[in-house]
Amino acid sequence: MTALTAPAPARSARAAVRNRHLAGLLTARGLTGLALVGTIALAGLLAPLLTGHDPDAQGPLALAGPSAEHPLGTDDLGRDLLSRVLHGITTDLALTFGAVPVGALTGCSLALLAATHRWADTAVQRAFDLVLAFPGLILALAVTAVLGPGRWPVFIVIALAEIPLFGRQLRSGILVQREREYALAARVGGASRARVLLRHVLPNAVDPLVVQTAVALSVGVFIEGAMSFLGLGVRPPEPTLGSILSQSVGYLATHPTFAAAPLAVTTALVLGFTLIAEALNRGIRR
Amino acid sequence: MRSLLLKRLPSGLLVLLLASFLVFLILRLIPGDPATTLAGPDAGPQAVAAIRSRLGLDEPLLTQYLRWLGDLLTGDLGPSYSIGGQVSELIGDGIGATVQLTAAALLLVVLLALPLGVLGATAERRTVAAAVRAFTTAVLAVPPFVTGVLLVLLFAVTLGLLPAGGHESLLDAPDLALQYLLLPAVCLALPSAAVLARYLGDGIQRALAEDYVRTATAVGVSRRRIVWRHALPNALPSAVTVLGLQIGHLVAGAVLVERIFAWPGLGQLVEQGVLRRDYPVVQAVLLLVVAGYVAVQLLTDLVYAWLDPRIRWE
């Protein structure tokens, strides 16, 4: 019974797990994503420092091109585009970073509830089906039909839409992990059902949710944009990326510079989230 | 297969029933008195009272709901409030165009995703796989309403190849109708095609790592045949599930696309309905979409079982 001690100290698995996410992020893909999102978020946060213009103040110069006074030009009402885009970023990020966690936590709580009993599982599944039966913008239409357009409807739509996505993902993760032998081992070792679920199964089932979060953030930006485009979003004059973009669409042929900035920022933001999600996904799979 | 249908049908119907109740509630959840809201600010008390009695607002909620449901099932959708005309006529006018658009988009989704997915998963050269990946990422990163506008700019305004918007009956002038259909359908299909291509690609890649592919290789089956005849059939069932979800997104996306391309479908109708607070129209369209979606999910389950024999025999 010699030579039974473990080989040279390996990295601890917790570090390895964190590193799997980290290792995914520290690739070219992940770093590009982080840089894109980071730059845009920082620009939004520093909006008051970067521009002296009031985003809602109308000026005499409508649809002007870039100039020293208006680095990105002005919109159809003569408002400074740089200021509007920067403040729009803040609105968008506040909405998505606020609504996605709400939806995620609700979905995950429901998934945990579903794990407690067969009937709870059926009820929760039907609830997820019910939300999914109103896909994307249809949900937005239903919510705004009741509440009218505005900031909170956008928030509610984003959160609602994410509930079944997070919930289903976690539920299937729990179902897989619960069948693993370590869960039975914990049960045989005397742990209560709740303890097995929360301390043993759950930590092994959350990995895909990290990826899902990055995806959800990009979906949030999309929903905001689409709702603004249809006139169901945040009420004017408050700027959002979606509202500036939908305003500019009418002038695309004649004044393409109007659309350039909001389009670039929206695309970069979504691209950033998508790249981060992909990078995390690859990190997990490795 | 039949037992599967019998197993899934009840939960589908349950979801439909619950959804119909939610849709019914829309009118009752509006802040303030629905009758007053519906009648509009200029209406006299008589008009309000008329609406109140027609909606049966003084009866218990469940009775109201059952009556509403009964009316729906007999096809009596009542008059619209502000758009004008009977709701059933409005829907009849729009549904053809929307079905046409989403069906064309669905076809494009499958036609685009299948080769893209296979290519992305199996391309021998890294550059090809990377190009596929870059394309799908780009499509997913640009909001669809922007894609639509860019398509119009490029193909209609700059190149003048296709009309910028509008609709032509498929029966009267098929060639012209297809020209009108092409841009909106492509715009609607692109994001879903990108999503499906990714799932399919991932699924094929996973299947290619399985032991049975090693078996097929060991008996001498060619690489191409392994991909199409051995790996793809294993990736298809879950891709069908994704496609089912994407059909929902196509219908939802149609609301945007119809707006961009002035396509006279249900999307335009329901958007108008929400903005002009025409609740019967909104309710009818929402319920129609939900019913369609539930039916698609049921169909998806059946196709899944048909594709995966392990489910079929359970």
Add this chain to the structure above:
Amino acid sequence: MTASPPRRTVLRVTDLTVTFDGATDGTSAVDGVGFELAAGDTLGLVGESGSGKSTTALALLHMLPAGGRITAGTVELAGQDLATLPESALRAVRGRRIAMVFQDPMSSLNPVLTIGRQLDEALRAHGTRPDKRERAARAVELLDLVGIPDAADRLRDHPHQFSGGQRQHVMIALALANDAEVLVADEPTTALDPTVQRQILRLLTRINRETGTALVVISHDLGVIAQTCRRLLVMRDGRVVESGGTADVLAEPRHPYTKQLLAAVPRLEAPSEAAANSVPGPEPLLTVTGLRKTYGSRRRAVTALDGVDLVLHPGETLGLVGESGSGKSTLARALVQAHAPSGGGIRFRGEEFGHGGERAARREVQLVFQDPYSSLNPRMTVGRIIAEPLIAHRLGDRPARARRVAELLEQVGLDPDSADRYPRAFSGGQRQRIGIARALAPEPSVLICDEPVSALDVSVQAQVLDLLARLQRELGLALLFIAHDLAVVRQVSHRIAVMHRGRIVETGPADRVVTAPEHPYTAELLAAVPRLDARPAALSTRSTA
């Protein structure tokens, strides 16, 4: 064999070397392996995990997993070097000249294609049979050949409609489809029950004899090789350490590793060693009477336990043998209260489960799992894993638990400092020790061991068996030792119970059950055990046609 003429060499492997990208220490997975195979010959490759035996097999057909490359050596098939052949030319060799049978018949058949389709794919792959009907007829013939009943009707079935053993028969039919000269079987029976294993080995031997196909069998089990191959290579760390005639090597091993390997193999002939560990107490500790368990709906109920009677005494090892589906694991899980039985009763220390007995049993009856990988939570440190039962049973405060964990680790032969590490840092044998330490944590009096050594290499297996014996000596544990390997069970058990279709068909002293079985099923199980001294059937010079 005096009369047999010198046979043509079909396969000559010389100095074969395989390295994997990123192998940091610069070692090769396969390092200079060489052998020759004559037409109709049989050759065994034996070794423990990591010995490179499977990699050698895959390298023959250039089917190495990603990152693996042949860096030196040749694989000559009838004078042609496969190692340098391009992919397109290799395809013509795969299945046509050299065919393979893989280990896991569950995952090696395509789940969504019918068996007929898969056979058809193999038959059409080399373009020798353009006619579809001809291929279908040949497919039926192949299934007939490997002994699948009602072959014609089963072409339209999918893999999941076959049993595990039947699937392996289908795999062999696939390999035989194009009359290859060489058949390579990589662990062909590892996942299978002994009686099925015997069928497969007999089939391989029959094919070798009747069709003259040269056979290469790769296995960790010396018994399997002894039953099928005339010659064998012993591999370790990618190298061949010894080779020669199977009978000679087994009778007179020259290399120390071969000797060590042979010594570690449990022999069915060896008498039980349990009496040396402990003397079972007179009062029963755990009594099972008429235990029943059915699964599924009322209409399609599956009976897993069909009235099991069992008695376990303090300090006793009761071996429980049976094949998969016999209900062994269901019984184990019922004893640790992982599920509620449908009928019958369990008594612990004289008290019925459900009337107080279950509370004491929850702490005192613990389980050791088969799979040392999936039974340890990957997100917890070893210390946490072992401390979990202590926390659950509220035994001791934090420092007391830490002391107990250190003590337990030492008891199972691990460094107490391992408590801070995660399971992935340990080998299979070490993980099994961790699992045992966890089971010991709440100071149980009964340890249910569900196939505790069947996932381990023989040398590691011997160490874990030693550990269990020592623990029984020191702690006076009662063990219910569940396994399918009769030789192991005889070695460790005082008594043996044989389980078949949810019932105990025979119970008795370990040596008596093995030497003089009373139930025909026990005799069947015993006959299926591959013995080291068995002469390969292929070797027999009987010329019965």
